[in-house]
Amino acid sequence: MRHDRLRSWREDGAAFWALTAPPVLWLVAFFVVPLAMVWLVSFAGRGPQGQVLPVATLENYARALEPIHLLIIAKSVAIAVAVTAICVVIGVAMALVIAFAPTRWKNPLLLLVMLPFWTNLLIRTYSWIALLRSEGLVNLGSGWLHEAADALLGLVGLDGLMPAFQPVELLYSTSAVILSLIHIHLPFVVLPAYAALERIDRDCLESSLDLGATPAQTFRLVMLPMAMPGIATGALIAFILALGSFVAADLLGGTDSIMIGNLIQRQFTASNDWQFGAALSFLLLYVTFALVWLNAARRARVPS
Amino acid sequence: MAAIIEVRDATKRFGAHAAVDRVSLSVAEGEFFALLGPSGCGKTTLLRLIAGFETADGGSIAIDGTDMTGVEPQDRPVGMVFQSYALFPHMTVAGNVGYGLRVTGVAKSEIERRVAETLALVKLDGYAERMPAQLSGGQRQRVALARALVKRPRVLLLDEPLSALDAKLREQMRHELVRLKQSVGITFVIVTHDQSEALSMADRVAVMELGRVRQIAAPDELYEHPNCRFVAEFIGRINLFDGRAAGVVEEAGGRRLIVEGAALGRVGVPMNGASAAASALAVGVRPEKVRLDAAEPDDQRIRLQGRVVEIAYFGETSQIMLALDGGATVSAALTNATRSVRPGVAVGDVLWASWDPADTLVLET
Numbered sequence: 001m002r003h004d005r006l007r008s009w010r011e012d013g014a015a016f017w018a019l020t021a022p023p024v025l026w027l028v029a030f031f032v033v034p035l036a037m038v039w040l041v042s043f044a045g046r047g048p049q050g051q052v053l054p055v056a057t058l059e060n061y062a063r064a065l066e067p068i069h070l071l072i073i074a075k076s077v078a079i080a081v082a083v084t085a086i087c088v089v090i091g092v093a094m095a096l097v098i099a100f101a102p103t104r105w106k107n108p109l110l111l112l113v114m115l116p117f118w119t120n121l122l123i124r125t126y127s128w129i130a131l132l133r134s135e136g137l138v139n140l141g142s143g144w145l146h147e148a149a150d151a152l153l154g155l156v157g158l159d160g161l162m163p164a165f166q167p168v169e170l171l172y173s174t175s176a177v178i179l180s181l182i183h184i185h186l187p188f189v190v191l192p193a194y195a196a197l198e199r200i201d202r203d204c205l206e207s208s209l210d211l212g213a214t215p216a217q218t219f220r221l222v223m224l225p226m227a228m229p230g231i232a233t234g235a236l237i238a239f240i241l242a243l244g245s246f247v248a249a250d251l252l253g254g255t256d257s258i259m260i261g262n263l264i265q266r267q268f269t270a271s272n273d274w275q276f277g278a279a280l281s282f283l284l285l286y287v288t289f290a291l292v293w294l295n296a297a298r299r300a301r302v303p304s
Numbered sequence: 305m306a307a308i309i310e311v312r313d314a315t316k317r318f319g320a321h322a323a324v325d326r327v328s329l330s331v332a333e334g335e336f337f338a339l340l341g342p343s344g345c346g347k348t349t350l351l352r353l354i355a356g357f358e359t360a361d362g363g364s365i366a367i368d369g370t371d372m373t374g375v376e377p378q379d380r381p382v383g384m385v386f387q388s389y390a391l392f393p394h395m396t397v398a399g400n401v402g403y404g405l406r407v408t409g410v411a412k413s414e415i416e417r418r419v420a421e422t423l424a425l426v427k428l429d430g431y432a433e434r435m436p437a438q439l440s441g442g443q444r445q446r447v448a449l450a451r452a453l454v455k456r457p458r459v460l461l462l463d464e465p466l467s468a469l470d471a472k473l474r475e476q477m478r479h480e481l482v483r484l485k486q487s488v489g490i491t492f493v494i495v496t497h498d499q500s501e502a503l504s505m506a507d508r509v510a511v512m513e514l515g516r517v518r519q520i521a522a523p524d525e526l527y528e529h530p531n532c533r534f535v536a537e538f539i540g541r542i543n544l545f546d547g548r549a550a551g552v553v554e555e556a557g558g559r560r561l562i563v564e565g566a567a568l569g570r571v572g573v574p575m576n577g578a579s580a581a582a583s584a585l586a587v588g589v590r591p592e593k594v595r596l597d598a599a600e601p602d603d604q605r606i607r608l609q610g611r612v613v614e615i616a617y618f619g620e621t622s623q624i625m626l627a628l629d630g631g632a633t634v635s636a637a638l639t640n641a642t643r644s645v646r647p648g649v650a651v652g653d654v655l656w657a658s659w660d661p662a663d664t665l666v667l668e669t
């Protein structure tokens with residue numbers, strides 16, 4: 001009898017602790033303790049050379065609310081919101097396509113969505129440089145099209161009609177940052193949205209059609225609300241990750257594309273201001289906790 | 305009465321397998337019609353063909369005299385109650401019931417009035433603001449019914465409407481459905497694999513097997529005059545004996561078919577429309593038509609002698625099984641008509657089982 005061996009942890013304390021202790025110790029040593037240290041630093045005073053002084057102060061948090069920093073925070077939030085909104089629109093569309101694709105297509109399509117996860121973040125970001133820079137693939141491609149059009153016009157004796165091709169400056173802008181962040185965070189929306197759509201009882205959709213609803217009404221009134229928990233979770237993950245990102249802004253952004261992540265990173269490196277960096281990190285963490293809690297509370301309210 | 309649903313040679317294939325195979329049937333306006341058959345015989349597929357969720361590979365379906373080929377589900381005058389109920393979990397009971405009116409642009413006040421009226425019809429007044437998750441199985445079933453009925457369809461299609469309920473509730477909902485059917489007066493087509501459900505509710509029943517309709521008849525006709533071995537065995541209990549036709553004799557009471565079989569010996573049975581040329585026949589008799597006697601019964605009855613091997617007590621009846629010499633068995637159902645008198649039978653008794661030749665079913669196999 002197999003289930004006899006599945007005993008409660010109360011009865012078999014030794015086995016329970018033997019299995020549970022290593023991961024718990026690991027988490028405490030390498031996650032909880034460092035996090036607690038950073039939290040303490042966020043309330044510490046700062047010596048003349050940037051030393052951490054053991055005095056309790058809210059100074060570091062107060063600095064985060066200075067206009068110059070608020071502006072960066074606001075800008076980061078705006079970028080994260082834009083990224084999330086576009087990810088949701090594209091991600092839900094992709095999830096719909098996969099959910100209603102023939103069964104044998106579903107796994108290959110999901111694999112395509114997940115493929116970028118297995119590529120290093122820096123490589124993915126550098127790829128955008130290769131695409132967007134003035135001699136990049138986008139400009140080369142449109143330049144080639146331009147020339148082809150010019151040559152075609154030349155054939156009918158209209159050469160010189162088209163203005164000379166000017167490469168477009170795509171890189172080092174907030175748009176480039178948003179573009180790459182969308183690319184990176186799209187799977188985080190697609191996967192939960194797909195899971196939610198896949199779970200919807202097909203009978204509910206047919207029932208809606210049977211009751212006289214058009215396919216568009218069925219999508220708006222039945223499918224979307226039923227998939228909403230999954231979509232919201234995906235959007236939340238994308239938003240949190242985009243808000244804390246700094247690689248994209250660093251490599252693809254212009255001088256004014258600095259995000260809160262870059263600000264934090266700078267405090268721990270060039271500025272040597274750990275106290276402020278810790279306070280900023282924890283502000284971000286508080287916001288994250290609040291959002292996760294709100295999402296959980298909303299889900300608890302909706303009976304499934 | 306005019307036919308509200310006319311199915312002609314409808315066929316639906318999934319790959320090479322025909323889930324519905326050249327089915328023809330016609331449902332009269334106002335009828336309570338049941339599709340009965342074992343699981344996987346194509347009942348749901350046939351219902352979905354009528355509702356428009358599947359497209360037939362052959363044949364035609366007409367509703368109220370109009371050919372339904374190419375007509376979308378939302379444009380057919382039928383309402384469907386799904387086996388899973390398929391309630392919208394994010395809408396209240398009122399939201400669910402009013403949905404079909406809302407999406408077709410019915411005025412708000414009219415929706416409220418009709419939702420309240422329909423909820424009263426299914427005895428759910430006072431539940432309008434509940435969410436489906438807060439309802440019991442039986443209440444969800446009523447919401448599903450109300451949601452389909454509020455649109456005032458010409459035909460209500462119900463796929464195994466009682467299968468998700470427990471036995472007691474199922475019994476109650478059975479009466480409820482019949483009452484509902486009478487008060488709204490529309491046609492009901494119900495799918496079920498439970499013969500007692502079909503027999504007790506429906507005016508007529510179509511028995512299906514492997515995608516084909518085997519017999520369409522009123523419940524008593526199906527039970528007393530099944531047209532094939534499958535229907536005879538699927539509906540109720542039956543004793544069946546293999547045999548073959550061995551000639552026809554003219555008697556005072558009419559023509560009789562002589563059947564010979566290993567367990568049966570040589571018996572004369574009414575023709576019942578069976579062919580005298582058929583080599584393989586099954587002779588059947590329902591257990592409640594079998595009488596048990598200690599002494600050999602009179603000459604008219606078909607009789608078999610055997611030893612009691614099993615007595616199964618069902619409350620209202622007791623089923624007594626006799627083992628015959630050749631290894632075949634015959635069962636008799638005895639009514640426990642009074643409290644005190646139990647069938648005076650014990651395991652091991654040697655008894656005569658006999659029945660009136662007129663109660664014999666002759667079935668081609």
Ligand SMILES: Nc1ncnc2c1ncn2[C@@H]1O[C@H](COP(=O)(O)OP(=O)(O)O)[C@@H](O)[C@H]1O
Pocket residue numbers: 318323341342343344345346347348349350
């Ligand atoms: N969408 C489908 N794809 C493939 N086979 C199906 C599909 N729907 C039903 N079938 C098959 O058709 C047959 C009849 O199914 P169904 O109509 O659901 O039977 P029932 O309702 O009588 O149990 C079954 O063998 C089933 O496996």
Ligand SMILES: [Mg+2]
Pocket residue numbers: 344347348349464
């Ligand atoms: Mg079915």
